[in-house]
Amino acid sequence: MFLLQLIALLPVLVSAQAKPDSGCPKLARSAPAASKPKNCPDPKTVPAVKGTLRDNECLVGGIMGGDFFNACYAPDMKSAIGSIVSGTSKAKQDWSGGSGPFNAKYSTDPSLPFHTIYAPKVVVPGKKLPLLVWANGACGTNGASxxxxxxxxxxxxxxxxxxxxxxxxxxxxxxxxxxxxLSNTDGEKSRAAQLTEAIDWAFQGAAGGKYGDVDVEKVGAAGQSCGGVEAYSASVLDKRVRVVGIYNTGVIDPGRRWYLKEMKQVIGYLHGGKADFSYSYIEQDFMEIPPTLSAIKFQLPVGHMGTFFEPQGGKFGKASVAFWKWQLKGDEASKALFFNKSSSLYTDGWQIDTSHWKA
Structure with a gap:
């Protein structure tokens, strides 16, 4: 049953989940093949279609036609199953509130009904909280996934x-x-527009400080798998986003690879090694971003679903805390974990590539 649920999750079958007045057109139904079909165009001949911010917001996963699993360019779905299963083998619910100094939980707010808000349980006085907007794997609409x-x-x-x-x-x-x-997505798929909506909400006052004082000068956008490409889509033309986190994905559709040359933000790439079916796309992205752009890539050989579902997010949680504290809080001790090869990240098994770091 577990494997069947995962297989059922893979196709992006879909209706728009963004608000009805978002201006985004309805998505076409898609059922990608398990392997590459015949007569696919040569990726080198696919035109790069550069649009506006609104065009990008309306995309699911940033892929033309709204199909993250474009059958001509997406990974082989059959080979993906193994890496997904291995990435959830140690899954266990964790209601501890996290290991950090500000015990946290999630909730919803009527002023932002299509999102899930993660914040310290008690408002942190005298501290501004950096903002991170997140898009789920499979472009799922379960904010608790x-x-x-x-x-x-x-x-x-x-x-x-x-x-x-x-x-x-x-x-x-x-x-x-x-x-x-993972499977409880109700047939709906998220839009890149929802990341923009979340940023707008924060800039407009974040429900009057109900969740704390938000530092709108320190904004990150991130996502896993299909959600990672949504993060690309929402960030590429939005100057408010300072840092982008790309987890287990890359720009798949060659018609959208212009994103990489337009990116201005610092980028962190995290993936599950060669067992992760997104491996080749991340490696390609890392090579194609502008040479002047600061980026760092770190991989752990655990497959496509990483360790997200382990208590406190497992090793992906630990590495991500270090990355975001470094990038959005300027924490020097966290930065050192990436450049000191005897640090706990390296002993945890992370392979870290700092060759593209310019800052």
Whole structure:
């Protein structure tokens, strides 16, 4: 049953989840093949179609036609199954609130109904919280699907807004934790527009400071798999985003690879090594971004689903806390973890490539 749920998750079958007045057209139904079909165009001949911010916001995963799993360019779905399963084998619900100094949880707010807000349980006085907007794997609309991971990040003093409202209330125990959350997307898919909506909400006052004082000068956008390409889409033309986190994905559609030359933000690439079916796309992106752009790439050989569903997000949680504290808080001790080869990140098994770091 678990494997069947994962297989069912892979196709992006879909209706728009963004608000009806978003101006985004309805998406075409898609059912990509498990292998590359015949007569696919040569990627080198596919024109780069550069659009406006609104065009990018309306995309699912930033792929032309709204199809993240474009059958001509996407990874082989059959080979993907193994890496997905291995990435959820140690999944366990964690309601501890994270390991950081600011015990956190998620909630919803009527002023932002299509999102899930992760924040310290008690408003942190005298501190501004950097903002991180997050798009889920599979372009899913369950804002609680990466709970362990996002709660861990938030506990270190971040306001995090994930796309989609939570499918379960905070603290609810469920069976088959990872597979249930991943498969429970109700046939809906998120839009890159929802990341922009979350940033807009923060800039407009974030519900009057209900979740703390938000530092709108320190904004990051990130996402996993399909959600990672949404992060690209929402960030490439939005100057408010300072840092982009690309987890287990890359720009798949050659018609959208112009993104890479237009990126102005610092980028952190995290993936699950060669067992991760997104491996080749991340490696290609890392080579094609502008040579003057600061980027860092770190990989752990755990497959496509990383360790997100382990307590506190596992090793992906630990490395991500260090990355975002360094990037959005200027924490020098966190920075040192990436450049000191005897640090705990290296002993945890991370392979870190700093060759593209310019700052």
């Amino acid at each position: 990466f709970t362990n991971f996002l709660t861990e990040l938030s506990s270190h003093g971040f306001l995090i807004i994930a796309t989609g409202s939570p499918k379960i209330p905070w603290g609810t125990t469920i069976q088959n934790y990872a597979s249930t959350l």
